[in-house]
Each structure stands twice: as C-alpha cells, then as structure tokens.
Amino acid sequence: MSPSSPTSPPSNTYERLCAILAKDYKLTPEQLTPDAPLESLGIDSLGVADLLFNVEDEFGISLPPEPVQLETVGEVAAFIDRLIAAPASFDGSPPSSSAPPQAS
Amino acid sequence: MRRVAITGMGVVCPLGHSLTEVWEDACAGRSAIQRLQGQGRERLASPIAAAVDFDGALHFDPPKLRMLDRVSQFALVAARHAMAQAGYATLPGPASRAGVFLGTGMGGIGSIDEGYRTLYGEQSDRIKPFTILLGMHNAPAAWTAMEFGFSGPNMTYSTACSSSAVAIGEAWLRLARGEIDVALAGGTEAPLALGSMKAWEALRTVASVDVQEPSASCKPFSRNRSGMVLGEGAAMLVLEPWDMAKARDAQIHGEVIGYGLFTDVGHMTRPSAAGQSAAMQAALDSAGITAAEIDAINAHGTGTEANDSAETSAIRAVFGAHADRLAISATKAIHGHLLGAGSALEAVLSVLSMQHATALPTMHLDQRDAACDLDYVPHCARAMPIRTMLSNSFAFGGTNAVLALRAPALA
Numbered sequence: 001m002s003p004s005s006p007t008s009p010p011s012n013t014y015e016r017l018c019a020i021l022a023k024d025y026k027l028t029p030e031q032l033t034p035d036a037p038l039e040s041l042g043i044d045s046l047g048v049a050d051l052l053f054n055v056e057d058e059f060g061i062s063l064p065p066e067p068v069q070l071e072t073v074g075e076v077a078a079f080i081d082r083l084i085a086a087p088a089s090f091d092g093s094p095p096s097s098s099a100p101p102q103a104s
Numbered sequence: 105m106r107r108v109a110i111t112g113m114g115v116v117c118p119l120g121h122s123l124t125e126v127w128e129d130a131c132a133g134r135s136a137i138q139r140l141q142g143q144g145r146e147r148l149a150s151p152i153a154a155a156v157d158f159d160g161a162l163h164f165d166p167p168k169l170r171m172l173d174r175v176s177q178f179a180l181v182a183a184r185h186a187m188a189q190a191g192y193a194t195l196p197g198p199a200s201r202a203g204v205f206l207g208t209g210m211g212g213i214g215s216i217d218e219g220y221r222t223l224y225g226e227q228s229d230r231i232k233p234f235t236i237l238l239g240m241h242n243a244p245a246a247w248t249a250m251e252f253g254f255s256g257p258n259m260t261y262s263t264a265c266s267s268s269a270v271a272i273g274e275a276w277l278r279l280a281r282g283e284i285d286v287a288l289a290g291g292t293e294a295p296l297a298l299g300s301m302k303a304w305e306a307l308r309t310v311a312s313v314d315v316q317e318p319s320a321s322c323k324p325f326s327r328n329r330s331g332m333v334l335g336e337g338a339a340m341l342v343l344e345p346w347d348m349a350k351a352r353d354a355q356i357h358g359e360v361i362g363y364g365l366f367t368d369v370g371h372m373t374r375p376s377a378a379g380q381s382a383a384m385q386a387a388l389d390s391a392g393i394t395a396a397e398i399d400a401i402n403a404h405g406t407g408t409e410a411n412d413s414a415e416t417s418a419i420r421a422v423f424g425a426h427a428d429r430l431a432i433s434a435t436k437a438i439h440g441h442l443l444g445a446g447s448a449l450e451a452v453l454s455v456l457s458m459q460h461a462t463a464l465p466t467m468h469l470d471q472r473d474a475a476c477d478l479d480y481v482p483h484c485a486r487a488m489p490i491r492t493m494l495s496n497s498f499a500f501g502g503t504n505a506v507l508a509l510r511a512p513a514l515a
Contacts, residue, residue: 024166024170025166025167025170026166027166041167042165042166042167042168043167044167046171046233046234046237047167047170047171049233050170050171050232050233050234053230053232053233057230
C-alpha cells in the first residue's frame with residue numbers, strides 16, 4: 001500500500017480496497033501487498049463474500065451473481081476495476097437500467 | 105452407567121469473566137443489574153439489564169470476529185476458560201467421542217435484529233452476507249466444536265429458560281451411557297438487542313426499575329417483586345467420566361449425578377407446580393437419592409409472581425418437612441435472567457457453593473411474600489456444608505429441567 005496523506009482520500013482502486021481491509025480487518029500496511037493471499041490475511045472463501053459486500057458499498061458497484069475466485073488483494077482490485085470499466089461484461093447481460101446499490 | 109465428573113468450568117457473565125470474580129460477587133450479593141446506556145434505552149419502559157463488560161476484539165482476530173455474533177463470542181470464551189481449567193493436554197480418545205452440548209434460547213438475535221433494522225428500519229436491501237451464519241442457533245456450538253476439534257455430537261438445545269440445563273443433562277446421559285468420553289456442555293445468550301428487549305417487555309414479565317436502587321430491581325420471592333431482569337453471558341462445563349478424570353489426575357470440582365425432565369402440557373407461559381415438582385422428583389430418581397439428601401437448591405427464582413409461588417409449592421410437594429431445612433438461593437437477583445444460559449451459570453454457582461461450603465444469598469428479599477415461606481437465605485451468604493444440590497430451571501413452553509449435583513469431597 002503506497003503511503004498517502006491522512007487527510008486525502010485514497011486515490012485509486014487498490015488503495016481504496018486497502019483502506020477497507022485496514023478498517024474492517026485491522027490489517028497493517030505491511031501486510032497489505034498486491035500479492036498477499038487473502039487466506040493468509042484470515043479471509044477465507046466466506047470472508048471474501050463479506051469483503052465483496054463492503055466493496056459494493058464503497059465503490060457503488062453491483063457484483064455479478066456468479067461466484068468469483070479471488071486469491072490475492074491485487075486480484076480483488078483488478079476485479080473491481082474490470083467491473084467499474086464494464087459492469088455488464090461478467091454475465092453477458094445488457095447494462096441494467098436501474099441505479100447501482102448505494103452505500104447505506 | 106458411568107459416573108460423570110465436572111473437571112472444568114468457564115464463565116463470561118454479568119458478574120465477571122473468572123470463577124473467582126463470579127464467586128466473590130455472588131457471595132457478597134453484588135448485583136450486576138444496571139440502568140442501560142446507549143441508543144434505544146429511551147424506548148424501553150424498564151431500561152435495565154445485567155450486561156457483560158466484554159470486548160470481542162480482545163479475544164478474536166478481526167476476520168473471525170466478523171463472523172461471530174456476541175452469543176458465539178461468549179460461548180467460545182467461556183469454553184476456553186473451561187477447557188483451560190480441565191487441563192487436557194490432548195483429548196482422551198478419538199475426537200468423535202468428544203461432544204458439544206449447548207443451550208440457547210434466542211441464538212444470534214442481535215444479528216437478526218440488525219438485519220431487520222437494515223431491511224425495515226432503513227428500507228435497505230443490504231443485508232450482510234453473514235447474517236444467517238451469525239444468527240443461527242447452532243452457531244455457538246459449531247464454533248466451539250471447531251475450536252476444540254470435538255467431532256462427536258454437536259447439539260443445540262432451545263427450550264427457552266431451561267436450555268442449558270437440558271444441554272448439561274443430555275451430555276450427562278451420553279457420558280453416563282458410555283457413548284462419549286468428554287463433553288463441553290453449557291449455555292450462551294445475548295438477548296439485549298432492542299427488538300428482543302421490547303418483545304420481553306411486551307410479555308409483561310420484566311421488572312419495573314427500582315428507582316431508589318436500580319441494581320435491586322429483581323426481587324425473587326419478595327412481596328414487592330415485579331418481574332425478571334434480562335441478563336446475558338455464557339457458562340460452560342467440561343464433563344468427563346469419573347474414572348477417566350481420576351486416571352489423568354484431573355481436579356474434580358463436582359459431579360453431575362442426576363437430571364430430571366418434565367414437560368407441562370397446559371399453558372405456554374404459566375408455570376405448573378406439579379410440573380416443577382415432577383422434574384425435581386425425576387432428578388432425584390435418576391440420581392438414586394432421596395429428597396432428604398438434598399441440602400440446597402439454586403432456585404429458578406425469576407422474581408415473577410407466577411414462578412416464585414409455584415416453585416415454592418413445588419419444593420414443598422417434593423421435600424415435605426425437609427423443605428424447611430433446605431437453603432434456597434435465587435441468584436438471578438444479581439446476575440439477571442440469562443435465559444438459555446441461566447441454568448449453566450446457576451449450575452456453576454451451585455458447584456462453587458458446594459466447593460466453598462456456602463449457600464449463596466437471595467438478594468433484595470426485604471418483604472417475604474406470604475406464599476413464599478421457605479428459607480431463601482436472604483441478604484447474606486451462609487456457611488454450611490452442602491453435599492448435594494438441585495439446580496432448577498423452568499421454561500416458557502413448559503420444559504422443566506432439574507440437575508442434581510454433588511460435591512467433590514463426597515463424590
């Protein structure tokens with residue numbers, strides 16, 4: 001995780017993801033590297049579902065219903081970026097006309 | 105039938121997190137019932153409860169903590185304490201002969217309450233992914249089995265206020281019959297969510313606040329009682345066959361010698377003296393002892409008019425003239441009603457009473473009710489030999505459960 005000013009918001013997907021991991025899972029910057037396996041951070045397959053729920057809120061995106069296999073912090077960030085860039089490409093359906101879920 | 109020893113006890117309850125703290129407070133009659141702080145208290149007619157001073161973050165890593173409702177956190181920490189006291193280096197045999205028997209009346213009601221608040225209060229569909237796993241009644245037992253590798257029976261009993269007496273009793277039966285070689289048995293409850301507390305209030309069983317002294321709001325067997333006060337927490341016991349405990353040189357804290365069940369089939373909430381006495385008699389019969397061998401009782405003693413008079417009549421029916429020689433303690437006056445965990449905590453207090461040869465006081469018994477004419481050990485603990493005790497638990501739904509317990513010196 002690259003250093004950022006405590007007063008400025010994280011500037012990209014990876015940093016925003018790391019901010020979630022630091023807040024909700026109390027992980028330190030040293031633990032958070034792109035190659036860090038989620039399992040080694042205490043986040044197993046069930047934990048990934050929980051993490052992605054928070055990702056939806058943070059990024060204002062909606063995940064596809066299909067299960068996804070994400071092993072590392074970097075893979076999660078890349079997955080989020082792909083969703084932001086092409087939200088309909090994962091299930092082949094056309095873009096939804098409804099607004100994405102908003103953070104509550 | 106094999107004899108069953110109690111070799112470990114652990115508590116996380118309003119009186120404290122260690123047996124020493126709990127014993128000292130119970131002996132001194134220090135009540136943990138307090139006015140509630142925090143959001144929602146203004147919506148309660150009786151904003152009092154016996155809460156546990158507890159921070160899950162001190163006991164669990166953050167990723168795991170996110171998967172644990174408070175009810176599972178209590179159970180796991182109490183189980184750790186019990187297992188530490190039991191002092192197992194390794195399990196005595198195959199993991200399939202180690203079982204978890206746990207009682208809870210309301211399971212992860214806090215998580216369910218939070219989900220409903222999101223759905224109906226905030227009109228949001230963002231229900232957290234773990235809501236089912238947090239809320240399900242068998243989560244505490246499942247987590248407990250996983251932590252200690254107990255692959256045998258994993259049982260959750262939900263018979264309201266007798267849940268953990270049933271859990272301990274059923275574990276005792278399995279051990280006595282030789283079906284398993286070790287059990288973690290007890291109960292856990294975390295019912296202090298707003299929705300749950302409002303529901304209890306609506307049932308009109310909750311005590312009004314004693315304005316002079318809120319901590320004295322629960323007054324079992326007293327003429328000026330007004331009901332029960334909710335509490336939270338967990339208590340767990342390690343049970344194992346007597347001979348196996350002796351063989352590994354374990355310290356034996358007490359013995360479970362009997363368990364009686366009798367179900368009222370008349371009314372959902374109204375206690376039946378006949379049902380309660382039948383459960384006590386069944387416990388005596390299963391232990392193979394007479395009523396005269398009982399020295400003391402930890403009463404169900406909720407502080408409701410219906411319970412206290414019925415329980416008094418039931419004790420008189422079973423014990424006859426010997427009833428006047430019994431020391432009867434209603435400890436809910438200070439730790440509140442832990443519902444599905446209440447019986448387990450009261451079983452632990454009973455074992456400690458026998459170990460310390462001290463009958464615990466029934467606090468706030470200033471004006472004895474005319475219909476409650478037994479020796480309730482009012483106000484002050486009493487030094488006396490206690491060899492054999494009953495611990496009574498009677499429940500909404502009618503499941504009356506009674507444990508018979510014996511002091512280690514006699515066992």
